[in-house]
Amino acid sequence: MSEDDIGLALQMRNVRKRFPGTIAVDDVSFEVYAGEVHALVGENGAGKSTLMKMLAGSFDDYEGQIFINSKEVKLHAPTTAKKYGIGMIYQELSLARPISIVENLLAGRLPRKGLLLDKAAARKQALALLKRVGLEIDPDLPIEDISPHEAQLVEIAKVLGNNPCILVMDEPTSALSREEVERLFAIIDTLRKRGIAIVYISHHLPEIFRIADRVTVMRDGKKIATKAIGEISREEIVQMMVGRSVKEFYKRDERQIGDTRLKVSGLSRFGFFHDVAFEAKQGETLGICGLSGAGRTELARVLVGLDRADEGRIELDGHEVQGRSMAEFLEKGIAYLTEDRKIEGLALRLAVDENILAPIVDRLSSSAVYSKSKGKSLIERLVAELAIYPPDPGRTVGNLSGGNQQKVLLAKWLASAPKVLILDEPTRGVDIGAKMTIHASIEKLAREGCTVILISSDLPELVGLSDRVLIMRKGHFTREMQYQECSEESLLLAANGDAAYGAVVGSAGEANGATAAGSAR
Amino acid sequence: MSDALDKRSLDSNSVGKIVNAAGSYGIALLLLALGALLQFTGVIHSFLSVQNMLNIVDTVALVGIVAVGMSFVTYSGHFADMSVPTTMGFTGYVCIELLRYGFIPAIIGALVVGLLIGLLNGFVVGKLRANPIIWTLAVNYVTMGVIRLIWVNKQIYPDMRGSGQEAVALFDNIYRFRFFNLIGLPVVILIILVIAGQFVMTKTTFGVKVKLTGSAFRAAKFSGINVERVIMAAFVLTAFTATISGLAVTSLSRVGAWYNGAGYDFKAVTAIVIGGMTLAGGRGSILGVLGGSLIIGILNNVMTLLGVGTFSQDMVRGAIFIAVVGVSAKSLRSLGRDDA
Numbered sequence: 001m002s003e004d005d006i007g008l009a010l011q012m013r014n015v016r017k018r019f020p021g022t023i024a025v026d027d028v029s030f031e032v033y034a035g036e037v038h039a040l041v042g043e044n045g046a047g048k049s050t051l052m053k054m055l056a057g058s059f060d061d062y063e064g065q066i067f068i069n070s071k072e073v074k075l076h077a078p079t080t081a082k083k084y085g086i087g088m089i090y091q092e093l094s095l096a097r098p099i100s101i102v103e104n105l106l107a108g109r110l111p112r113k114g115l116l117l118d119k120a121a122a123r124k125q126a127l128a129l130l131k132r133v134g135l136e137i138d139p140d141l142p143i144e145d146i147s148p149h150e151a152q153l154v155e156i157a158k159v160l161g162n163n164p165c166i167l168v169m170d171e172p173t174s175a176l177s178r179e180e181v182e183r184l185f186a187i188i189d190t191l192r193k194r195g196i197a198i199v200y201i202s203h204h205l206p207e208i209f210r211i212a213d214r215v216t217v218m219r220d221g222k223k224i225a226t227k228a229i230g231e232i233s234r235e236e237i238v239q240m241m242v243g244r245s246v247k248e249f250y251k252r253d254e255r256q257i258g259d260t261r262l263k264v265s266g267l268s269r270f271g272f273f274h275d276v277a278f279e280a281k282q283g284e285t286l287g288i289c290g291l292s293g294a295g296r297t298e299l300a301r302v303l304v305g306l307d308r309a310d311e312g313r314i315e316l317d318g319h320e321v322q323g324r325s326m327a328e329f330l331e332k333g334i335a336y337l338t339e340d341r342k343i344e345g346l347a348l349r350l351a352v353d354e355n356i357l358a359p360i361v362d363r364l365s366s367s368a369v370y371s372k373s374k375g376k377s378l379i380e381r382l383v384a385e386l387a388i389y390p391p392d393p394g395r396t397v398g399n400l401s402g403g404n405q406q407k408v409l410l411a412k413w414l415a416s417a418p419k420v421l422i423l424d425e426p427t428r429g430v431d432i433g434a435k436m437t438i439h440a441s442i443e444k445l446a447r448e449g450c451t452v453i454l455i456s457s458d459l460p461e462l463v464g465l466s467d468r469v470l471i472m473r474k475g476h477f478t479r480e481m482q483y484q485e486c487s488e489e490s491l492l493l494a495a496n497g498d499a500a501y502g503a504v505v506g507s508a509g510e511a512n513g514a515t516a517a518g519s520a521r
Numbered sequence: 522m523s524d525a526l527d528k529r530s531l532d533s534n535s536v537g538k539i540v541n542a543a544g545s546y547g548i549a550l551l552l553l554a555l556g557a558l559l560q561f562t563g564v565i566h567s568f569l570s571v572q573n574m575l576n577i578v579d580t581v582a583l584v585g586i587v588a589v590g591m592s593f594v595t596y597s598g599h600f601a602d603m604s605v606p607t608t609m610g611f612t613g614y615v616c617i618e619l620l621r622y623g624f625i626p627a628i629i630g631a632l633v634v635g636l637l638i639g640l641l642n643g644f645v646v647g648k649l650r651a652n653p654i655i656w657t658l659a660v661n662y663v664t665m666g667v668i669r670l671i672w673v674n675k676q677i678y679p680d681m682r683g684s685g686q687e688a689v690a691l692f693d694n695i696y697r698f699r700f701f702n703l704i705g706l707p708v709v710i711l712i713i714l715v716i717a718g719q720f721v722m723t724k725t726t727f728g729v730k731v732k733l734t735g736s737a738f739r740a741a742k743f744s745g746i747n748v749e750r751v752i753m754a755a756f757v758l759t760a761f762t763a764t765i766s767g768l769a770v771t772s773l774s775r776v777g778a779w780y781n782g783a784g785y786d787f788k789a790v791t792a793i794v795i796g797g798m799t800l801a802g803g804r805g806s807i808l809g810v811l812g813g814s815l816i817i818g819i820l821n822n823v824m825t826l827l828g829v830g831t832f833s834q835d836m837v838r839g840a841i842f843i844a845v846v847g848v849s850a851k852s853l854r855s856l857g858r859d860d861a
Contacts, residue, residue, distance in 0.1 A: 330744075331745070349804070350737070350803070370729050
């Protein structure tokens with residue numbers, strides 16, 4: 001141990017993890033000081049998750065050394081990792097939905113009075129844990145009755161309950177709204193002051209600049225660099241991540257916008273959205289911007305026939321669309337890319353081609369006999385167009401990286417050749433390479449005359465792709481903005497309420513210039 | 522990392538499928554060898570006789586016919602149809618009861634009743650999303666009650682109730698008719714059903730939809746597939762094959778009795794899982810299930826020749842079922858697929 005190692009909470013030296021035929025983490029050295037927030041970034045498949053799984057004790061066959069508080073440890077089992085004070089907060093929550101917050105928080109160490117559960121003590125302990133994350137909520141509620149962001153905070157509280165000295169957070173903000181993110185950052189700050197070493201994984205670069213002390217970039221299983229956050233720019237990080245320069249992320253072509261395709265009037269689903277009216281034209285990309293809970297997804301579900309509207313009309317090419325199932329809407333040409341990829345979007349156990357052809361099983365064959373071969377050229381075209389990797393249509397989708405899964409999901413809806421495609425968070429949680437491909441594909445689709453409705457919380461995405469953005473707030477459309485007036489700031493302010501909006505309209509053009517860099521998360 | 526996962530996708534490629542399907546035939550061959558060994562060592566007699574082989578094939582046919590239909594329920598991710606036993610019993614009663622109007626009307630009547638049960642199951646499970654096991658189990662008991670209500674706890678025989686002799690003879694022949702004096706009618710029906718089932722499952726749009734539904738119910742629904750109709754069809758197919766097998770069993774025993782189909786639910790499920798079809802749905806093949814039915818049939822026969830009692834036989838089948846489901850769950854979990 002040299003002088004420099006003092007204060008290192010975690011040190012991974014030349015660690016390597018092989019999978020048959022590939023090296024997922026290749027000779028990586030990674031250090032985190034106590035009281036430091038260390039961002040770990042890289043495209044999907046860069047090896048971040050494998051590195052962190054190593055730390056969580058998921059592998060018993062890694063190479064290299066791991067030191068915790070300058071003592072060498074062998075992290076060969078999850079229980080060992082936990083014993084050494086390593087806490088993991090995953091993107092996907094590990095809470096049991098039907099049971100109460102108390103029971104989730106104190107799972108495995110519920111206080112007892114003799115043989116019986118000491119409910120009062122449990123409640124008290126739970127409240128203390130919740131207070132640490134600033135969540136005021138009845139701890140007897142089951143997880144399924146609280147909102148996703150509250151669940152995220154409960155998850156954090158649960159992990160903190162084990163008093164970790166090293167805390168790994170994997171995309172902790174993906175389910176949070178902006179205010180909640182701020183609250184989370186305040187919590188992270190407190191933890192940092194208490195001397196906890198925090199590894200923060202995120203695709204969201206502005207967050208990293210906001211919260212991290214240092215950043216480590218990984219690519220293709222190797223560490224590219226570790227830098228203090230003040231010594232590096234967003235553009236540099238992005239370049240290290242992708243290994244290429246990301247100029248002209250969104251190049252706006254002249255678009256051909258045609259006649260009205262979709263006309264919605266007086267549409268309401270009570271309790272979710274009210275009296276919504278808009279028109280979307282052929283070849284137009286219409287963005288819908290709103291905070292979480294504004295009713296965006298609920299609107300989409302009605303537009304595609306999953307839920308029924310209480311009032312109002314949906315017209316496609318001048319004819320009212322009615323139907324009781326999504327299948328009927330799909331037949332008429334309205335397709336929906338769901339926000340949820342793993343359950344609603346893809347059949348993870350099936351192959352790429354089987355997933356892509358799923359919406360057109362009937363269209364592909366004129367008789368009851370299924371001819372997959374008819375879809376072969378279509379699949380080859382889509383796999384090539386979206387650069388799905390590996391380019392093997394027979395590959396099981398669950399084995400692809402998140403970005404490639406998302407591409408398959410888009411390919412599936414492109415295959416159905418829709419007249420109106422509703423995209424709900426089409427690039428959530430995917431790496432920048434996949435994102436660029438998906439965006440290019442969406443633009444191409446619009447150029448070919450499809451009406452694209454883009455629901456996204458990714459502001460640069462909305463700014464870059466939309467011809468027009470509708471602002472949705474608390475179940476109402478409150479404003480419409482042409483793309484010239486759109487910027488990350490103007491959209492955000494509009495989504496948060498109109499009062500603040502006027503102040504930034506003037507600076508919109510200026511802010512647009514920063515979009516390309518900002519979108520590179 | 523993707524290469525590391527190649528092994529995981531093995532069971533989803535065609536080679537894996539053949540190995541999976543061939544596996545059950547391998548076990549069937551091993552069981553045959555075991556029977557032969559037991560005969561050579563003098564523990565059992567006449568295992569290798571032509572008559573005994575025919576016995577085995579006939580048993581396989583009765584189980585296999587049910588299993589082929591029920592495979593579609595399993596493949597669609599809805600585990601099993603537990604209403605099979607009384608569907609078989611009920612349709613047997615109906616057929617005998619209607620024999621006095623002639624053979625064909627009796628068969629049609631039985632099929633209609635069977636299809637109604639299938640439609641009911643399909644509607645409640647597919648449309649109302651009831652738990653398939655619990656619902657079909659309940660239907661099983663309700664049907665049993667209906668049988669006892671209608672026929673006041675009595676068994677009925679084909680030659681009573683003034684049925685024509687010709688119709689009775691035809692009915693007797695459902696099980697007893699042999700092509701070339703060798704291959705029984707149920708065996709031929711099984712072969713036809715296996716070929717048709719394999720074709721439907723792998724080569725038709727319906728088969729693709731069942732696979733999608735079984736692999737990822739919500740994703741299938743969100744892809745615009747009418748999952749309700751798919752599930753309904755799967756249960757109707759099961760009821761259809763259960764009716765056929767029920768008629769064969771009733772023809773064999775020459776009596777309409779509520780217990781005619783007893784045990785066929787579990788035998789069929791066991792054949793299905795031994796045949797490599799996972800209970801989680803979307804994986805497996807009808808050819809594999811035929812192999813599974815062969816195993817059940819040979820096992821039955823060997824145990825009977827050994828003098829193992831009926832209840833002990835049930836126990837052995839139960840143990841095998843647990844072992845197969847346990848092993849496949851474990852292997853899937855070790856491959857990172859704990860969803861099965």
